[in-house]
Amino acid sequence: MAKTELVKRDISWLSFNHRVLQEAMDKSVPLYERIKFLAIYSSNLDEFYRVRVASLRSFKELKKKTRKALDLETKPKKELKQIRRIVQEQQEVFGRIFRTDIIPELEKAGVRLINNEAFTGPQQEFAKRYFFEKVYPCLNPIILEPESAWPFLENKGLYFVIDLEGEGRTAILQMPTDNLPRFQELPSEDAGIYYLTFLDDIIRYNLPAFLDEPVLGAYAIKVSRDAELYIDDEYSGDLVEKIRESLDERNIGLPTRFLYDSRMPEELLGLLKEQLKLSKHDLIPGARYHNFNDFFGFPNPTDQSELHDEPMEPLLHEGLEQAEALLPYLREQDAVLHFPYQKYDYIPRLIREAAQDPDVTTLKITLYRVASRSAVVDGLLEALKNGKQVTAFIEAKARFDEAANLYWGTELEKAGATVIYSYPGIKVHTKLLLIIRQEEEDLRHYAYLGTGNFNEKTARLYCDHALLTADPRLAKEVGQVFDLLERKILMPKCKHLLVSPFTTRSGFEALLKQEIRHAKGGRKAYAMLKMNSLEDPEMIEKIYEACRAGVKVQLIIRGICCAVPDLEGVGENLEIISIVDRFLEHARVYIFGNGGEERLFLASADWMTRNLDRRVEVVFPVYDKRIREEIRHIINLQLADNTKARIINAEQNNPYHYQGGTPVRAQVATYQWLAKREPVGLQ
Incomplete structure (x- = not known):
């Protein structure tokens, strides 16, 4: 080969x-x-x-x-x-x-x-x-x-x-x-x-x-x-x-x-x-x-506001904002948050409400990069004070954040939490929260699945998506991931989540193979893949294979991109752009045409060998049609960006992605769209 x-x-x-x-x-x-x-x-x-x-x-x-x-x-x-x-x-x-x-x-x-x-x-x-x-x-x-x-x-x-x-x-x-x-x-x-x-x-x-x-x-x-x-x-x-x-x-x-x-x-x-x-x-x-x-x-000793970006204060999520309590709201419908465009406050609020809810028994969380002053950890400490079982998996190898993570781990341990630190030889990079509540003779699972860290500070700078759900297909499988982290099982048997280092690589390969089959069958076939970094040789080879078979692949890569954009037989079906603007693009979004029944996934994982094979990561499908359409719209804005997007080319010289027509600046357009539209989650 x-x-x-x-x-x-x-x-x-x-x-x-x-x-x-x-x-x-x-x-x-x-x-x-x-x-x-x-x-x-x-x-x-x-x-x-x-x-x-x-x-x-x-x-x-x-x-x-x-x-x-x-x-x-x-x-x-x-x-x-x-x-x-x-x-x-x-x-x-x-x-x-x-x-x-x-x-x-x-x-x-x-x-x-x-x-x-x-x-x-x-x-x-x-x-x-x-x-x-x-x-x-x-x-x-x-x-x-x-x-x-x-x-x-x-x-x-x-x-x-x-x-x-x-x-x-x-x-x-x-x-x-x-x-x-x-x-x-x-x-x-x-x-x-x-x-x-x-x-x-x-x-x-x-x-x-x-x-x-x-x-x-x-x-x-x-x-x-x-x-x-x-x-x-x-x-x-x-x-x-x-x-x-x-x-x-x-x-x-x-x-x-x-x-x-x-x-x-x-x-x-x-x-x-x-x-x-x-x-x-x-x-x-x-x-x-x-x-x-x-x-x-x-x-800046002057009073000239024009020397700085115009303020973009985080927006409200109308459904979560109007809800008297978040857990009952999520029992009825999923919600998605887009940081930094929307307030992060709902996450500490969710943990605080769970801490105060007499029917909540358990909270479990993964902490990769923790803010030096953390409302999230404050909520967990309150839950412990109120007699809840709290398990925190703390990644002690998060580069340059080890000291802060270990400090909060010590504080949680002192308060009575079960704190689990890194596995030797593997990082836990997934961003998960699980809340278990006793409801009507049964335990109901509520979950947060995110593309970014539980960190209030970076949530004002990093573009991320967070799914809040009580859908048992997802929330119960989040429970399996925590069973893995707590060493209760050796391997999760998830039907809906892809979990590294077990099924993420094979799952993505299967999705690309399916697009190849559609293309060879004369059907429309495409993939839109947004990530921070694309480095894994095997996944890049799969992208090349898909492009040669006629699959249209559009990549939005913020940082490292090891794919060669203009290979013979590949270049006509491969488009690679990168957006660098006032906020740091950090979300991972994977969209596959699926023969007209489009599938959309969010993830904590890039397509780097370490994310696929040497980290615990979670890739999760978005089943709610309204939320899927919302994220798809944001991706469409990014693909249309002709102001801050650059083309990743063979010369590595970053020409701007000018397409003519009305200027589109995806980050500003996303903020304006979220400010004006009726947010997903309203009845």
């Missing part, structure tokens, strides 16, 4: 981050939102280096024979060079956007971001006072003589390398960005003009006085370190304890990227390379400032 043609995963990811950069370039995007997209780009790239580049570098160290045995066919050295070239090109664009677009636009808006060389007299006085009152107590400079041992540089920490008079004399100073804001407003003598500066420049200005000696130069540096915990393949011991121990280790991983001010003298750079044991591949030249993710907090 011929090898499946694929776009390299990491190259596709860099193409996705380019789409984020495009939003920062787009002059129709309000200025402060463009600044936010620069911050997102920077934050994304940092994680990419800490995780993906770290993995490639690990592969590079393996012998070719070992890589082959592990089925690691990638050529890491070649790919790392390609990554470096693409990132360098993107970073040049990033710098150009900031210098030639953002700074001038800020000045037009009356906001001037200046460095220490431009401080006026009053601003110099302010910088001195602010430094010695606020900054000085947080600083701990280390003066290094030629034979000194160099300090360990923390992951993502911002430092100054300070060139001092005298041969080989250097100082290292960490900027206290964890304690103080990165940006500070300065006094202004010009009416209507606001001056801002970096914390970096306040420190620069005061360095000679602070160190009490001349400073030849101060150059910003930043180290990104390997963030992968490498625990997925461990099958023994207390996994939770391993993760607790590993959290600190994450910050002492090997360097994967060393950003430095390109004005730094070669001799000083050579010293850093030697002392920090860096390779030439670690060194990434940059500008005067690093850590652009701090621009998430860039202040």
